[in-house]
Amino acid sequence: MSANIEAAKAALSHLDLETREAGIKAASRDFFWYSPVLKDRLDHVMADFVVRPTSEAEVIEVLKVCFAHDVPVTTRGAGTGNYGQAMPLAGGCVLHLRNMDKVREITPGRVVAEPGCLLKNVDAATREHSGQELRMFSSTWETATIGGFVAGGSGGVGSVTWGSLRDLGNIIRLRVVTMEAEPRILEFRGEELARVSHAYGTNGIITEIEMPLAPAYDWVDIFVSTEDFGAAVALAEDVANEDGILVKLASVYEAPIAHEFFQRVKPFVSENSNLVGLMIAPHSMEGFLTFLARRPEVTLIYRSDDHDWPRRPGKVFEYGWNHTTLRALKVDPSITYLQVRYGFPDHVALIEKIRASFPEGEILQHLEAMRMGGKVAFGGLTLVRFTTEERLDEIVRLHEEAGAMIFNPHRYTLEEGGRQMTDATQLNFKREADPKGLLNPGKMISWDDPEFGYDAMYAYPGLKETA
Numbered sequence: 001m002s003a004n005i006e007a008a009k010a011a012l013s014h015l016d017l018e019t020r021e022a023g024i025k026a027a028s029r030d031f032f033w034y035s036p037v038l039k040d041r042l043d044h045v046m047a048d049f050v051v052r053p054t055s056e057a058e059v060i061e062v063l064k065v066c067f068a069h070d071v072p073v074t075t076r077g078a079g080t081g082n083y084g085q086a087m088p089l090a091g092g093c094v095l096h097l098r099n100m101d102k103v104r105e106i107t108p109g110r111v112v113a114e115p116g117c118l119l120k121n122v123d124a125a126t127r128e129h130s131g132q133e134l135r136m137f138s139s140t141w142e143t144a145t146i147g148g149f150v151a152g153g154s155g156g157v158g159s160v161t162w163g164s165l166r167d168l169g170n171i172i173r174l175r176v177v178t179m180e181a182e183p184r185i186l187e188f189r190g191e192e193l194a195r196v197s198h199a200y201g202t203n204g205i206i207t208e209i210e211m212p213l214a215p216a217y218d219w220v221d222i223f224v225s226t227e228d229f230g231a232a233v234a235l236a237e238d239v240a241n242e243d244g245i246l247v248k249l250a251s252v253y254e255a256p257i258a259h260e261f262f263q264r265v266k267p268f269v270s271e272n273s274n275l276v277g278l279m280i281a282p283h284s285m286e287g288f289l290t291f292l293a294r295r296p297e298v299t300l301i302y303r304s305d306d307h308d309w310p311r312r313p314g315k316v317f318e319y320g321w322n323h324t325t326l327r328a329l330k331v332d333p334s335i336t337y338l339q340v341r342y343g344f345p346d347h348v349a350l351i352e353k354i355r356a357s358f359p360e361g362e363i364l365q366h367l368e369a370m371r372m373g374g375k376v377a378f379g380g381l382t383l384v385r386f387t388t389e390e391r392l393d394e395i396v397r398l399h400e401e402a403g404a405m406i407f408n409p410h411r412y413t414l415e416e417g418g419r420q421m422t423d424a425t426q427l428n429f430k431r432e433a434d435p436k437g438l439l440n441p442g443k444m445i446s447w448d449d450p451e452f453g454y455d456a457m458y459a460y461p462g463l464k465e466t467a
């Protein structure tokens with residue numbers, strides 16, 4: 001099967017088509033470079049052209065043409081994913097959805113939006129319409145799309161209360177277009193949502209999304225500090241478990257993350273300060289301050305509604321989730337990270353065990369309190385000082401041996417970035433919806449190599465060589 005790029009471009013020339021090299025290159029990259037391993041493997045990756053449909057009908061047209069000419073199609077929201085998810089490994093077409101950015105309908109508890117709508121614009125529309133907001137969003141709220149979040153993300157700000165995107169009820173409905181000679185439009189709810197959510201666009205293009213909403217608040221951003229790491233972890237977990245206090249974020253940063261990497265926080269902390277970042281609903285502030293007064297070992301250093309900091313630190317969630325890694329990388333380019341799950345009920349003991357098992361400074365704990373199966377536990381976006389790929393693999397192995405689950409951000413496939421096993425639901429739907437295997441090739445190992453053993457990094461044989 002060889003792609004006829006020129007024929008596809010000619011057939012799509014009446015659409016918003018990008019053929020300038022600089023434009024194509026920019027639309028072929030995401031935040032893969034957080035990983036030195038992916039940077040090494042994927043830096044040269046580039047599509048042959050980019051097309052920006054404005055409607056579902058145009059998406060169908062692009063898919064039809066690319067199917068006819070055997071052209072691979074990789075969908076792009078805003079390209080803020082970290083796993084190389086939106087990178088066209090086999091070249092071909094990048095289907096950029098930024099022009100499909102409308103909020104279509106808002107009702108009590110629900111919003112219907114096009115996939116290219118930025119998360120912040122969904123929130124702006126629902127807030128203005130009826131004082132509602134998304135239950136959860138990635139910390140890239142300013143720049144990322146709702147479609148990219150559903151297809152490539154996992155959870156984020158709000159997960160402390162609402163769990164992850166994969167939890168039942170956190171996505172209501174997805175409308176999906178298939179990659180066939182005659183693309184079909186399908187609507188998924190309930191069990192069917194798992195076919196395409198967090199599937200990296202490998203088996204369908206999401207053209208409409210219905211998400212649940214929660215009441216919107218003017219969240220109060222908080223920083224508290226303590227010299228005792230255990231006290232910081234306990235505070236984040238305990239506040240998340242306070243039944244009457246409404247929390248949207250509880251992030252823990254081991255010392256000296258705040259002092260080394262958070263420039264605007266630095267004047268208010270020492271090298272020994274462990275920091276907790278929180279978002280608390282305004283009507284929960286009195287309860288929160290009472291909760292805090294019972295913990296003399298922690299100090300409130302910032303609250304966004306009442307402070308005398310000469311320079312505002314900005315949104316507290318832009319210190320959390322994968323923004324922590326970004327801030328650290330800007331100061332120290334040798335930093336990379338791991339994505340870890342510390343599950344209930346052994347999460348705190350596991351975090352301590354892992355902390356104790358590495359040389360000082362090699363890893364730094366960054367934790368996000370989140371609800372998992374109804375219980376508060378922690379996701380970790382651990383900062384790692386990178387030395388070699390071998391040592392990075394060893395650090396992953398040591399976490400796994402200790403009992404933590406790793407979602408390896410140094411791999412570009414769904415399986416390796418997930419639970420290292422075939423997702424039969426996603427694979428079966430790909431067989432049905434993308435029979436030629438043209439959607440985001442190289443990202444689903446079980447499609448390419450069902451016998452793969454996971455003893456080494458998967459190397460997609462179709463990865464286009466450096467030009």
Ligand code: FAD
Nearest residue numbers: 077078079080081085139145148152153154156201206321
């Ligand atoms: P893209 O990167 O453009 O796409 C993501 C994946 O979805 C790709 O595989 C793409 O092919 C596919 N895709 C996009 N749109 C569609 C569609 N309509 N149909 C089918 N497939 C599609 N992630 C989190 O989950 N939580 C966080 O808190 C978080 N914080 C981050 C912080 C930083 C600083 C960075 C760089 C990344 C972070 N991420 C986080 C990862 C990423 O930003 C989020 O997953 C984000 O929501 C992706 O949105 P996007 O529009 O950039 O998607």
